[in-house]
Amino acid sequence: MERATEEAGIGFRRWYERQLIESHAWFVTCVLCLIAAFACLEQMTASAPPAYLLVLGLLVFAAGALAFYGARRYRAIMTEAERLADRSVCEACNGYGHFRVPRLSAGAPFEARCRCGNRWRIE
Numbered sequence: 001m002e003r004a005t006e007e008a009g010i011g012f013r014r015w016y017e018r019q020l021i022e023s024h025a026w027f028v029t030c031v032l033c034l035i036a037a038f039a040c041l042e043q044m045t046a047s048a049p050p051a052y053l054l055v056l057g058l059l060v061f062a063a064g065a066l067a068f069y070g071a072r073r074y075r076a077i078m079t080e081a082e083r084l085a086d087r088s089v090c091e092a093c094n095g096y097g098h099f100r101v102p103r104l105s106a107g108a109p110f111e112a113r114c115r116c117g118n119r120w121r122i123e
């Protein structure tokens with residue numbers, strides 16, 4: 001069962017590439033939402049109609065919340081990628097990323113198995 005789960009994963013290098021793409025997509029989302037939030041804040045003046053101010057306030061809140069979530073996702077994904085990257089070199093053959101990353105929740109330990117047959121635990 002454990003072997004089947006391990007085989008169902010993807011190679012470390014591909015996994016790492018996907019993590020970087022996803023995390024930076026979240027980072028760009030965060031930056032764009034911050035720009036949108038500040039643009040809305042700039043439009044809020046005392047002479048504006050209350051309904052307009054309400055809509056702007058909701059947009060600021062939504063953009064701020066999405067920016068906050070995006071920053072958290074960016075940090076979480078990068079932390080997980082760094083956790084695995086720190087242990088991605090096989091001590092037996094010195095190969096980089098020659099193992100598969102199982103589909104599991106972030107932060108969970110698993111056993112890496114190199115092409116050369118060496119096994120080590122990534123925690």
Ligand SMILES: [Zn+2]
Nearest residue numbers: 090093114116
């Ligand atoms: Zn190896």
